[in-house]
Amino acid sequence: MSDFCSNCMKVLGRDNLRTCGQCRFVRYCSRGCQRAAWSTHKTTATIETLSKWINAWRMSLTSWSLWALAPNASEKDKLSTHCFTLRLEDLAEVGVLPRTRIYELLQEEDVAQHQIDNFVGDVRGDHTVQIVVFSPGFLRFVYFSIRDIADRQAKELDEVKIRIRDGVPLALQQSVEAGNLLGHKAYLTFIAAQAIADGVA
Structure with a gap:
């Protein structure tokens, strides 16, 4: 403030x-x-609507972002260099993007320079997940820390975890379009069933 x-x-x-x-x-x-x-x-004062949406979807976004970012041993600094991003206007961008790409998107969307500067200067390290939610005229950041990051980073991704990570953009898009706040709860079961059917798990 x-x-x-x-x-x-x-x-x-x-x-x-x-x-x-x-x-x-x-x-x-x-x-x-x-x-x-x-x-x-x-225009920016109506961000309250976006804030309410984010609050309603917070638990779901937390799960989706963890699965999409999939921090592991091969990319120890991924959380400090990438953000989970949602462009809500038509869900054109859902997924993990480098901070450099988010910077470009913010400039393309004519976001206020002070907000861009705040984003550039706010690097929280490799233990914090950064979620960027934006649509024309609106921008919000959601952050949360991962306590067991060392355990996650010690492991490579197996085939099932890769499927989980790679399926997030489409599955989240379908959940948002359907207004399904609990779509993340069924997602892992769906991926597990697919992996078993394919003989992967």
């Missing part, structure tokens, strides 16, 4: 600023400044 008014840019300290009731992020020194900024801020 900032210590300055997002409209007139006066530095007044957090306690002397009012928070936008929509996004709960931007701050103003007065109702006048808030009204003056509303025409440009109203």
